[in-house]
Amino acid sequence: MRSRSSTDRLEALSLEIERKLQKALSSNSQRLQILQQLFADIALKVDDRARDAIMSENDDGIAPVDEREDGRLCFYEILANHFVRVPESGRRILELIVQLWSQSFASNIFALLFHKWLFEAPLDGKEISLRYSSALVQGATNVFWIDIQTNTRHFLSLYHYLLEDVALIPDRLTKISLQVQKLKIEPVLLHYLSCMSILQGLELRLSTSTRLKACLYSFTSPGGLTYPTRAVRHAAWNTLDLLFPVGRYPRHVISLFFRLLYPWYWPSSCWNFVGTCAMTIYYYILNLLVSTWESLRRHSHRRTHSE
Structure with a gap:
């Protein structure tokens, strides 16, 4: 009733x-x-x-x-x-x-x-x-x-x-790898890869997981103009390591081994590595100086109040 x-x-x-x-x-x-x-x-x-x-x-x-x-x-x-x-x-x-x-x-x-x-x-x-x-x-x-x-x-x-x-229902997740491979505009692809972190922890079907791994791995390969840019490669690596942490280090070792087979990639890789290290050291020193200055300022402020 x-x-x-x-x-x-x-x-x-x-x-x-x-x-x-x-x-x-x-x-x-x-x-x-x-x-x-x-x-x-x-x-x-x-x-x-x-x-x-x-x-x-x-x-x-x-x-x-x-x-x-x-x-x-x-x-x-x-x-x-x-x-x-x-x-x-x-x-x-x-x-x-x-x-x-x-x-x-x-x-x-x-x-x-x-x-x-x-x-x-x-x-x-x-x-x-x-x-x-x-x-x-x-x-x-x-x-x-x-x-x-x-x-x-x-x-x-x-x-x-x-x-x-x-x-996020299983039948729709199977289409993710197909959709990613159709994206050709870098900002859109980077945004899509960053949003895929929501899949972390989900139990994917074996076929879906295999296709997604292969799709993400295909974006990690360096090359000429038709290959993914450096930003896309790093985003793909981050997403791949986040969604599939098992086998993370062997994947990177294998990737490094294959890159060593192509000497013409070495100069750009070395330059990017040196640039990344320099920026890391720069920000580390800058952060150290700022934290030291803040510590001295707080110490001086406390001493002034105590007097």
């Missing part, structure tokens, strides 16, 4: 969202204000009384309030689960959002309400999936910056779902 009652209340909330979207579509002068208010409404915290009224026993995709860092449960989390269980309930809302695509807050509302539906409900075609995915990326980026600028975590469950239930 409670489950049926909660479903009815969620349907009523869906109708209210649909009504506001209809109003935004028909009112040019107040469209932005209506969409902004709707976005604020679905991001509101659910109080205890409302939570008991609209949550059902089937909401297993929502973390309990007592397990949350901020103890906050928002309306969009419950509605996102509802639209996965009852896709027909959100179909009209989705059609209205599509008509408001170019408006501010439309992608934000889509990302909050349909981020689970996009990955768990069947879609009609690849083109539609691409359009919705673009809107999700834009909306998730927008709400991310809203949290950053307001120093809050209202949309943490959205990021957690996209990371834990979308990006």
